[in-house]
Amino acid sequence: MDETATHRFSAQAKRSLQQRLLGWFASEARDLPWRNTRDLYSIWVSEIMLQQTQVATVIAYYERFLARFPHVCALAEADEHEVLRLWEGLGYYRRARQMHAAAQRVRSHHGGQFPTTFEEVLALPGIGRYTAGAILSIGRDERLPILEANTVRVLSRLTAYRGDPLSRQGQKFLWQTAEELLPEQHSGHFNQALMELGAMLCTPRSPSCLLCPVNTLCLTRKAGLQNEIPQAKKPQQFEAVTEAALVLRRADGCVLLRRRKANERWAGMWDFPRFPLSAPPGSKRNRQLREETLRLTGQSITRTAPFATIKHGVTRFRITLEVMAATVSQPQSATLPTDTEFAWLQPEEMPARALSTTGRKIAQMLRMPVP
Numbered sequence: 001m002d003e004t005a006t007h008r009f010s011a012q013a014k015r016s017l018q019q020r021l022l023g024w025f026a027s028e029a030r031d032l033p034w035r036n037t038r039d040l041y042s043i044w045v046s047e048i049m050l051q052q053t054q055v056a057t058v059i060a061y062y063e064r065f066l067a068r069f070p071h072v073c074a075l076a077e078a079d080e081h082e083v084l085r086l087w088e089g090l091g092y093y094r095r096a097r098q099m100h101a102a103a104q105r106v107r108s109h110h111g112g113q114f115p116t117t118f119e120e121v122l123a124l125p126g127i128g129r130y131t132a133g134a135i136l137s138i139g140r141d142e143r144l145p146i147l148e149a150n151t152v153r154v155l156s157r158l159t160a161y162r163g164d165p166l167s168r169q170g171q172k173f174l175w176q177t178a179e180e181l182l183p184e185q186h187s188g189h190f191n192q193a194l195m196e197l198g199a200m201l202c203t204p205r206s207p208s209c210l211l212c213p214v215n216t217l218c219l220t221r222k223a224g225l226q227n228e229i230p231q232a233k234k235p236q237q238f239e240a241v242t243e244a245a246l247v248l249r250r251a252d253g254c255v256l257l258r259r260r261k262a263n264e265r266w267a268g269m270w271d272f273p274r275f276p277l278s279a280p281p282g283s284k285r286n287r288q289l290r291e292e293t294l295r296l297t298g299q300s301i302t303r304t305a306p307f308a309t310i311k312h313g314v315t316r317f318r319i320t321l322e323v324m325a326a327t328v329s330q331p332q333s334a335t336l337p338t339d340t341e342f343a344w345l346q347p348e349e350m351p352a353r354a355l356s357t358t359g360r361k362i363a364q365m366l367r368m369p370v371p
């Protein structure tokens with residue numbers, strides 16, 4: 001078979017595929033909170049939250065978020081910090097900041113009504129072709145295709161596409177296929193059915209072909225190539241890095257937090273002062289800790305003590321976070337850098353702040369009783 005052979009369905013096969021998928025979705029779809037609404041704003045919130053995040057995780061966040069911001073204007077008027085606090089734990093915080101900016105644009109450019117044309121939706125921050133298509137097909141039954149991780153897999157398998165589905169050629173073919181397969185009506189349900197099939201049956205490993213409603217139309221099943229299609233991604237190369245996070249305490253027990261700047265990872269979130277640690281343990285590391293602390297916070301410290309070690313991953317980085325404790329005997333409020341927000345807080349005050357995931361772990365450790 002040609003590596004990138006591109007299959008087209010006959011009109012009859014297309015009709016059959018549409019009917020079977022729609023019938024299966026009507027009886028088997030999971031009852032998820034965002035499936036009971038046609039409100040574009042609510043669908044948008046769910047779509048953004050579901051990017052890179054499991055359905056089971058999203059449900060509680062979605063319900064909390066909509067309870068606090070039931071309308072796009074409520075989100076537009078909120079303080080960014082509150083939006084981030086509600087998002088805390090979902091990760092990829094850029095999504096939350098972009099949603100906040102998009103809500104403000106909906107308020108200023110569309111009179112507070114979520115736009116209804118593809119171009120207008122696509123122009124909102126953080127919304128690409130997939131999300132715009134999903135919002136408008138699900139909310140308004142617009143005949144717009146979608147392509148995301150699940151549908152890439154399902155469409156690659158249905159058509160036995162053997163090339164790289166993420167290549168330019170692969171994407172072109174799969175978007176075209178997604179568009180061609182769309183029925184004239186019920187496009188929203190059809191798109192959701194494709195995604196549901198990918199999530200529930202046409203899984204990356206060991207797809208449940210026997211239960212699949214479109215198994216007789218699937219070329220990959222016919223060829224027995226479920227393990228080869230879609231083509232595997234290149235394995236991710238991970239990079240190990242070491243960072244330090246400082247628990248800087250004043251004599252009254254308050255600890256210094258720093259708000260991350262717009263150009264930093266987790267922008268807008270509060271965190272313990274943190275920086276890459278390059279020096280090996282010993283006197284060189286102590287010197288680096290003193291110098292970086294002074295640079296980042298304007299505070300002089302003489303000694304640090306290990307507090308905890310946390311291992312975590314961010315994108316391709318595998319981070320070993322050395323949490324160090326230090327006491328600032330003479331806090332220098334005047335020397336705190338003015339281009340950054342700082343706050344001296346008691347550990348009990350930290351739950352109200354939006355913290356990075358590791359920042360939250362450290363904050364919880366600070367509240368644990370000392371054995």
Ligand code: SF4
Nearest residue numbers: 202207209212215218
């Ligand atoms: S038959 Fe199997 S491989 Fe083909 S779409 Fe269905 S679950 Fe996926």
